[in-house]
Amino acid sequence: MQDSGVTPEFSILNVLLPTTCAACSRPGRPLCDGCTDALAFRPRQVSRGHLRGFAVCDYGPIAQQVIHAFKEQGQTCLATTMADAMCNLLDCFDLDEVLLVGLPSSRQNYRRRGYSPGWVLASRLARSARRERSRKTSGSFGHLASADGLRFVRAVDDQSLLSAVDRAQNLVGSMRASNWMSGKNVILVDDVVTTGSTLAEAHRASSEAGARVAGFITFAESLLKMSTQNPKWV
Numbered sequence: 001m002q003d004s005g006v007t008p009e010f011s012i013l014n015v016l017l018p019t020t021c022a023a024c025s026r027p028g029r030p031l032c033d034g035c036t037d038a039l040a041f042r043p044r045q046v047s048r049g050h051l052r053g054f055a056v057c058d059y060g061p062i063a064q065q066v067i068h069a070f071k072e073q074g075q076t077c078l079a080t081t082m083a084d085a086m087c088n089l090l091d092c093f094d095l096d097e098v099l100l101v102g103l104p105s106s107r108q109n110y111r112r113r114g115y116s117p118g119w120v121l122a123s124r125l126a127r128s129a130r131r132e133r134s135r136k137t138s139g140s141f142g143h144l145a146s147a148d149g150l151r152f153v154r155a156v157d158d159q160s161l162l163s164a165v166d167r168a169q170n171l172v173g174s175m176r177a178s179n180w181m182s183g184k185n186v187i188l189v190d191d192v193v194t195t196g197s198t199l200a201e202a203h204r205a206s207s208e209a210g211a212r213v214a215g216f217i218t219f220a221e222s223l224l225k226m227s228t229q230n231p232k233w234v
Helices: 008-016 033-039 063-074 077-094 107-113 118-134 163-172 198-209
Strands: 045-050 051-057 098-103 145-149 151-152 175-177 183-192 212-221
Touching: 033 063, 045 163, 045 212, 051 077, 051 198, 063 077, 063 118, 063 183, 063 212, 077 118, 077 183, 077 212, 098 118, 118 145, 118 183, 151 198, 163 198, 175 198, 183 198, 198 212
Parallel strands: 051 212, 098 145, 098 183, 183 212
Antiparallel strands: 045 051, 151 175
8 A cells, every 4th residue: 555656667767767857857856946936836725516625737748748747658767756746735624644545546557657646756755745744743744645546446438538428427336446445534636637527436446335425636737618607717
């Protein structure tokens, strides 16, 4: 439940390959200072149907490049950069005992990538949050951990190719949560929220397993298909 979620070959590649900025290819860091500033972090509350959560930034051009490099180019080191930007949002939930549950990858995507981005991001977020909490207080704080507790139990179509209505129908009943999540406080973790269909299915599966889902945290919020629900950020 506490491993990195990354296969050994990807961990080695992240160490051996020269580091360049995922957005501008400048050598030195996974995301340079200029591109970090251009991301324009604007943490905000996000609502999708009955789900409440938080996002760090808009799904703009640089955020898209960062997420693409993280998910499709094996640059798992970017998860730490993303998690560091996300960790303060955990304070919005006011929970001492919590599991951060990354959204799962399909079997096909896991085989193709060699890792589950949602699980990697959740584990790095837990690590960043524990470090930040220990820095802020000299006393003890509650248990905060990441958990690989969700699985797809049937094949689903690529969400990026579907309309908002089809996205929801595509995912209904597609996930199952582990029984050991019963009675736990859970925050769902993902890289980007668009229509919220994937998070809604993760919420359903987690709740049916007996977990108490407090909400979700994502790195970015896509406004392309949800602008009428969140006009403040259009």
